[in-house]
Structures are given as C-alpha cells and as structure tokens.
Amino acid sequence: MNNDKQAADGNQSENAHEEMIPEGKVETIVDAPADTGLSELEAALAEAMADLEKHKDALLRQQAEVQNSRTRAAREIDKARKFALDGFMKELLPVHDTFARGLEAENATAETLREGSELTLKMFSKALEKFGLESVNPEGEVFNPDFHEAVGMVPMEGYESGSVIEVIQKGYKLNDRLVRAAMVIVAQ
Structure with missing residues (x-):
C-alpha cells in the first residue's frame, strides 16, 4: 500500500505542477527567453559585423592614403634629385x-x-x-684633426708646437660640414 500511496502522491504533485502552469503556456514561457536572447544576440552580431565592415573600410582607406603619400614623397625626392x-x-x-x-x-x-x-x-x-661653401684656411691656428690633415711636422722657431705654419691646400666646409680637410704643415 505504501507504494500505491507514493504513486498517488507522485501523480498529485505532477498534477499540482500542471495546474499551476496553464496548458499551452508552457511552451511560451520556456521558449520566450531563448527567442529573446537569440534575437538580441543576432542583433548584436549584426551590429558588430556592421562595425567590423566600417572599420575594415576605414583601414583600407588609411592604407591607400599611406601608399599614396609614399608614392608622392618618392616622386618629390626624385624631382629634388633631378633638379637639385x-x-x-x-x-x-x-x-x-x-x-x-x-x-x-x-x-x-x-x-x-x-x-x-x-x-x-x-x-x-x-x-x-x-x-654655403666656405674655405678652411687655418694658417697660424692650432692643429685640429677634425678639420686639418697634417702632411708634415717641422721644427719652427716662433711658432707654438702643434700650430699650423703652412697651408698646402685649403680645406672646405659645406653648410658647416667638412667636405675636404685642409692639408697643412704643423710646427713641432
């Protein structure tokens, strides 16, 4: 009898749940959140895809602009070389x-x-x-290896040791950059 009573109680509890949820409403209640969530996900996906396309387009435009700038710069450099x-x-x-x-x-x-x-x-x-070309004529100055090339050293009275006593060939600087060092003779 216990088994019959438990079976009857089980049937009653199933019936109780069925009575609480009206018939036909079960599918709507269960399916509604899934449909709503899916719709929201689909909308979010569509929005994300649209954003992706927009960003892809912007990236392609920027890449094209960079390439055009490089081409223009190369053309300008070529012109500058030709007409410098x-x-x-x-x-x-x-x-x-x-x-x-x-x-x-x-x-x-x-x-x-x-x-x-x-x-x-x-x-x-x-x-x-x-x-912008200027000559480097260091006669009488102290020898500077950055601007002078010593071709000889001679003992010379009246000159301080390490000073330039004669310029064999002038040096030249172009816009403060050495083009050719002055060839000099230095006092010992």
Missing part, C-alpha cells in the same frame, strides 16, 4: 662663359690674362659661397 643642381649650375654658367671669353681673346697679354683669371676666380668663389 639647377640653381648651382645657373651660378656656374657665368664663370664658364668668362673662361671661354678669356680663351677667345687673341691679343691678351700675360697681365690681362692674370686679371681675367683673378676676376673669374672671385666670381667662382662667390658662386660657391652662395651655396
């Missing part, structure tokens, strides 16, 4: 013309050729200075 010497050549052409006229002079004396050469040298020096 344009102004310099324009300054040197008058010097060239002066040399040519000097060679064409038929009745030139040694004195006029010397005067012409001096004027041409001044013209040439001014053209070089205009572009």
Whole structure:
C-alpha cells in the first residue's frame, strides 16, 4: 500500500505542477527567453559585423592614403634629385662663359690674362659661397684633426708646437660640414 500511496502522491504533485502552469503556456514561457536572447544576440552580431565592415573600410582607406603619400614623397625626392643642381649650375654658367671669353681673346697679354683669371676666380668663389661653401684656411691656428690633415711636422722657431705654419691646400666646409680637410704643415 505504501507504494500505491507514493504513486498517488507522485501523480498529485505532477498534477499540482500542471495546474499551476496553464496548458499551452508552457511552451511560451520556456521558449520566450531563448527567442529573446537569440534575437538580441543576432542583433548584436549584426551590429558588430556592421562595425567590423566600417572599420575594415576605414583601414583600407588609411592604407591607400599611406601608399599614396609614399608614392608622392618618392616622386618629390626624385624631382629634388633631378633638379637639385639647377640653381648651382645657373651660378656656374657665368664663370664658364668668362673662361671661354678669356680663351677667345687673341691679343691678351700675360697681365690681362692674370686679371681675367683673378676676376673669374672671385666670381667662382662667390658662386660657391652662395651655396654655403666656405674655405678652411687655418694658417697660424692650432692643429685640429677634425678639420686639418697634417702632411708634415717641422721644427719652427716662433711658432707654438702643434700650430699650423703652412697651408698646402685649403680645406672646405659645406653648410658647416667638412667636405675636404685642409692639408697643412704643423710646427713641432
């Protein structure tokens, strides 16, 4: 009988649960949260996919812009290389013309050729200075291995040891950067 009573009690508790939830409503209650959650997830996924596409598009545009900038910069560098010497050549052409006229002079004396050469040298020096070239003429200065190249050392009275006593060949700096060291003789 105990088994019958337990079976009856089990049936009653099942019936009690069924009575609390109206028939036909079970599916709605159980399925509703799943459908709502799924719909929300699908909406969030769609939004995330749209954001992803937007960011992909922005990234592609930025990559294209960077590539275009690189191409433009390369083109500008190429132009700068091609035309960098344009102004310099324009300054040197008058010097060239002066040399040519000097060679064409038929009745030139040694004195006029010397005067012409001096004027041409001044013209040439001014053209070089205009572009930032300056000479390094260190006679009487203390020897500096950053700007001078010692080709000899000579004992010399009246000069301090390590000072430049003679410049064999001038040095040159272009915009404060050494192009050629001055070749000098230094006192011992």
